[in-house]
Amino acid sequence: MKRKIFFLTIISFIFIFSISLLIYAQDAQIEGENLNVRSxxxxxxxxxxxxxxxxxxxxxxxxxxxxxxxxxxxxGWIHKDYFSVIENTETENDDKVTTSESEDEDENSNNVERDDNNNAPLTRAAEDNKSMDNILAGKKIVLDPGHGGRDVGAIGTSGGFESNYTLKTAQVLLELLEEHGADVYLTRKNNQYVPLTSRTTHANLLQADVYLSIHYNSTPELTEVRGIDTYYLSERDKQLAEYVHGGIINETEMNDRGIEQRDLHVLRVNHRPSLLLELGFISNESEERNIQSRAYLEAMSRGIVTGLEQFFR
Structure with a gap:
């Protein structure tokens, strides 16, 4: 009798575990516009x-x-009437980045895996920094890597996609911000399409201390154009723009194209301090090479961190 109960228990456990695996092997493909996600x-x-x-x-x-x-x-929770179920055959560690002949996308794929690790609970070093008297400790920073998925953004002189460059930049910046104790959130962690409304909703719901939309510029008809632009909308964010822009220019010594007030969607519907950063021209061959360099991205990230520290001081 005991043996029978034991085997029934094992079979039940396996059955429940199998159902759990089945659920996790499904994706919900959204079909309703502006579908509410509830608590x-x-x-x-x-x-x-x-x-x-x-x-x-x-x-x-x-x-x-x-x-x-x-x-x-x-x-969050969504109603079944507004999505269809898609069987997901990928393993948990697959990064979902589509295969490309571009070496830049291969590099991006590796960085996505690293990003998944960085978005786990803070490392011991980051926890130590949070406990220190650091101006960024505990600040909620939303990083929004522009474009993604079917929206590749601009295409560089080497054929690299803006969407890959923005994600790689966000990953490097995330690492440095977390080292300074900030709580960092990405609007996308892989090569995924995310609507503009969802990007700003993310920042508003989190009540982020700062939202940074990361982009790269392109003027294929004027390949000599280069430099950094920073955009803000609300007057409350002008000082934030000055600090962050100045920090980037000081660290990278890039061409200074200045700050500008501009009515952009991610700034207009954003209720949090917010900027859109154009961090260089991938239509300029030498500037795109810089952007492909880890050292350059680290320098740019240091500039942004310096600017944020000045803003919060």
Missing amino acids: GPGTDYDVISKVNPPEQYPVLEESGEWSKIDLGDYQ
Whole structure:
């Protein structure tokens, strides 16, 4: 009798475990525009975010007509009427970056894996820094790598995609900010398309202390153009723009194209201190080579960190 109970217990455990694996092997492909993501399985729960087609998110669990999805830094519930289920055959460690002949995309794929590790709980070094009297300790910084997925952005002289450069830049900047004790969030962690509305919603819901949209410029008809631009919208953010822009220029010695007030979507609908950074021209051959260099990205990141420290002081 005991042996029978033992075997039944083992079989039940395997069955439950198999169901869990099945759920995690599914993705929800969003079909409803501005679909509400709620804190629980029902319309009585608060809206914590919005998602849009053709975004896909891992399904974590189900409750009646609702499914819980993983949005990266947090989780929420969506109604089954507004998404379709896609079987996900990738392993948990696959980075989902599409294969390309470009060496830049191969490098980006490796960096995505490193980014997944960096978004785990803070390392011991980062925890130590948070406990120190550091102006950035505990500050919520949202980094928004521009473009992604089907939206590759500008294309450089080498054929590299802006979407890859922005993600790699965000990953390097994330590392340095976390070393200074900041709590850093990425609007995308891989080669994923994320609508503009979702990017700003992320910052607003987190009540971020600063939102930085990361981009690279391009003027293929004027390949000699180079330099750094920084855009802000609200007057409250002008000083932030001055500090961050000045920090980048001081560290990189790049051509200074100045700061400018501009009505851009990610700044207009953002209720948090926010900037859009154009960190160089990938249509300029020498500038694109700089952008492909880890040393340059580290210098640029140091400049941004310096600017943020001045702003929060």
